[in-house]
Amino acid sequence: MLFVKGLGLLILIAAIFFAPMFGLYYLMRFIFRSLNNNRTEKRADLKYAEMILSSKFVYYQKLNENDKTKFLKRLINFIDNKEFQGCGGIELTEEMIILISASAIQLTFGLDEFLLDHFSRIFIYPNVYYSRINKQYHKGETNLAGAIVLSWNHFLEGYTKPHDKVNLGLHEMAHALRFDKFKNYDYDYFFNTYFDKWQAIAKDEFKRTKEGSSPFFREYGGTNANEFFAVCVESFFESPAEFKKLHPEIYKHMCILLNQDPLANPFITDQNTPRISSNQNQPVSGNLLYASSSNAKSILSLIFAIGFWLWFSITNLKDGFSLDIILFSMAMLITGYFIMIRAFSKIHFYDNGIIVSSLIPDVLYKKNEFSYDEIVSIEFINEHGDDVSDTIKLTYLSNGKIRSRSFSDNFISNAVLRIADILQSKKIAVKLKSL
Secondary structure, three states: OHHHHHHHHHHHHHHHHHHHHHHHHHHHHHHHHHHHHHOOOOOOOHHHHHHHHHHHOHHHHOOOHHHHHHHHHHHHHHHHOOEEEEOOOOOOOHHHHHHHHHHHHHHHOOOOOOOOOOOOEEEEEOOOEEEOOOOEEEOEEEEOOOEEEEEHHHHHHHHHOOOOOOOHHHHHHHHHHHHHHHHOOOOOHHHHHHHHHHHHHHHHHHHHHHOOOOOOOOHHHHOOHHHHHHHHHHHHHHOHHHHHHHOHHHHHHHHHHHOEOOOOOOOEOOOOOOOOOOOOOOOOOOOEEEEOOOOHHHHHHHHHHHHHHHHHHHHHHOOOOOHHHHHHHHHHHHHHHHHHHHHHOEEEEEOOEEEEEOOOOOOOOOOOEEEOOOEEEEEEEOOOOOOOOEEEEEEEEEOOEEEEEEEEEOOOHHHHHHHHHHHHHOOOEEEEEOO
């Protein structure tokens, strides 16, 4: 039993060493954020900010009292985490800082992460400015170096003309929200995961906008996918009724993506839980399009694991029960159970949804049927090796939370490419890795 004791001691040492490090990291992160939220010396006066927002920011005016308090706290936190700089001869005022920050809070109000951490500097020009980078005049820009640049006159125009679907502040903050993932650890996980789904839903309309044939979105949205998202954000807040009428699916998934609905009252969820209503009124049925398969390696591994467990138990139980033997046997059983779930669960793609079947009951996942409306993305991962299995990763939305499950498979490339095309036609984000 020296081996078992040595293994147990090694695991215990690893736990003792790593657990405090993780605990200390999250404790310091919590303390830092708490101090940030509760500092008394703010660069923006709370009462002054409330006065400005109450008189000049319609979005804030529509909030209930609890959400107004939340909005103000986020606003002050955002301001404390940014460096604002007036450029081109403009005199920077506290009102400018408050209103520009409010546009960021408006966009991210339904999300967990709202600071747009990577973008630490905000430059304000009085009007259009000349960019030395691309030798052109701009109204605003968001660059991956960590800066947001705005023309103050055009920022104000975005809010003084609230229904023209042009809002510079929201447009640039939308870019910052999208780009935050590429440069920063503390991006909003839900937004950046669900963005794949939203993009799949909006793909056809982006194509029409690019061709100049969209009846609703302005032509600039056809420049590229990032500009299209920013233009959709402007329309979402400035013309929500028309947006919903003309493009109900894109609008619905924009509500889920940003966790707010400008047409609802109140339009912010109290529990910060993204809204979704599943279209799955009927059981999953229809033609079987594709099914994953277990492989010989998984079966042989299972037989070997069962054989080893039986040999170990019978050999050591001759001397009677001991705590070491019991604990090790239990650990092997639990580990083997989860390995079996991973190796022998199968995923079946049908015309109107997905069914997951398992060789043994799966205590971790109660849901085994999914409509395609609930599926965020599906990733096919080809490991390219005889000693490893291919993987299908299913990412889905359940009770407002992003969940994922993985399944072993033996890919046939042509079959995977065929099902990938079918899934994309059903507006599922499909990712093919090393196929």
